Amino acid sequence: MRDPHVKSLTYVIESAAGSSFDNPPALLFTNELGDFHMENGRVTVIPTGHFANEESARRLIEPFFTSWELSVDLTRQPRLIRFKFERVELIDRDPPPRGTNLIAALTEQINVTTHQATIHLAYPTYPHPPANFSATTEVQIIARRWLQFRDGREPLPSMAYFVLNFLESKAGGRQKAAKMLRVEYAILDKIGELSSTKGGEMDARKVKTVSQFQELKPAEQTWLETAIRRIIHRFGERAAGTQLEQMVMSDLPELS
Numbered sequence: 001m002r003d004p005h006v007k008s009l010t011y012v013i014e015s016a017a018g019s020s021f022d023n024p025p026a027l028l029f030t031n032e033l034g035d036f037h038m039e040n041g042r043v044t045v046i047p048t049g050h051f052a053n054e055e056s057a058r059r060l061i062e063p064f065f066t067s068w069e070l071s072v073d074l075t076r077q078p079r080l081i082r083f084k085f086e087r088v089e090l091i092d093r094d095p096p097p098r099g100t101n102l103i104a105a106l107t108e109q110i111n112v113t114t115h116q117a118t119i120h121l122a123y124p125t126y127p128h129p130p131a132n133f134s135a136t137t138e139v140q141i142i143a144r145r146w147l148q149f150r151d152g153r154e155p156l157p158s159m160a161y162f163v164l165n166f167l168e169s170k171a172g173g174r175q176k177a178a179k180m181l182r183v184e185y186a187i188l189d190k191i192g193e194l195s196s197t198k199g200g201e202m203d204a205r206k207v208k209t210v211s212q213f214q215e216l217k218p219a220e221q222t223w224l225e226t227a228i229r230r231i232i233h234r235f236g237e238r239a240a241g242t243q244l245e246q247m248v249m250s251d252l253p254e255l256s
Contacts, residue, residue: 003094006051009061010044010086013126016079022122029129033064038126043083054088063135067236070143071130074233078150081127133233134240142166142232149225156221160195160228164188167235181234182244187227187252194224223253 015021026039034047051057065083072080135143142163149159164177167188171177174192178185198216216224230252234244 001090001092002096003092004052004090005093006047006054006057007089007091008044008046009054009057009088010042011065011083012086013038013041013043014082014084016082019077019080019121019123021126022124024123024125027126027128031064031129033061036129042086054090057088058085064129066140067133067135067240068127068129070135070140071133071233071236072127073143073147074229074236076127078147080123130240132240132242133236135236136239138166138170139232139236139239142235146228146232156216156224157195157198160191160224163228163232164191164195167231181231181238182246183231183234184246184248186249187231187247190249190255191224191227191231194220219253219255223255227252 013021021041026037028038029036032048034045034049037044037046045061047057047061049060051060062083062085069079069082145154145159145162148154149156164174167177167181168174171180174188175185177183178188194216198214198220230247234247237244
């Protein structure tokens with residue numbers, strides 16, 4: 001090709017085992033990246049700008065998909081939606097004159113193998129993309145720890161402690177972290193208490209004597225997981241420049 005141009009990118013829509021989308025209506029929208037057409041288990045993107053190759057187009061488009069995936073993880077269900085690259089369509093904006101003895105493909109398709117999840121729970125609509133959420137590298141770091149917990153690969157206390165410590169390090173202390181995220185200080189303090197002083201022999205972070213083991217109560221488990229999930233999402237909202245409203249204790253489940 002003399003002047004290759006990415007006409008479109010197509011991605012397969014996948015879900016984790018146990019969930020799928022049951023014949024949802026098409027979802028079409030446009031943003032600064034391009035036109036998106038989501039239908040029949042695929043999403044096709046027609047980029048706004050000019051890209052001469054697949055790599056440059058994907059480098060711009062795919063962070064948006066990552067933010068979409070992670071926002072749905074945190075607000076609806078972990079791994080409810082994933083976008084897997086399937087193919088690129090290339091055209092030549094300056095094809096050779098008719099009759100030129102040149103072999104050139106006007107369209108290139110690059111396919112990847114995809115693995116469909118076992119279907120158990122069907123959703124009637126596709127989740128809309130987030131309006132104000134950005135999955136920066138830092139957001140992804142703490143979200144991955146949360147996903148490890150949801151997958152049963154990490155205890156709740158250690159995950160919560162890591163997230164709190166990460167945000168405190170980012171902000172320069174607990175008070176500054178509360179101000180950065182517009183979260184009531186008592187919420188971060190309670191996360192610190194539950195994540196560092198509670199837990200059994202398999203997941204407690206600190207212990208002085210065996211008699212001091214205190215398992216998290218069901219209400220404490222629910223509160224801690226909800227608080228961490230909400231705070232991670234707020235961190236992503238802040239990364240997108242969202243004006244956050246103050247989050248207070250009454251926004252979270254009861255502790256007793």
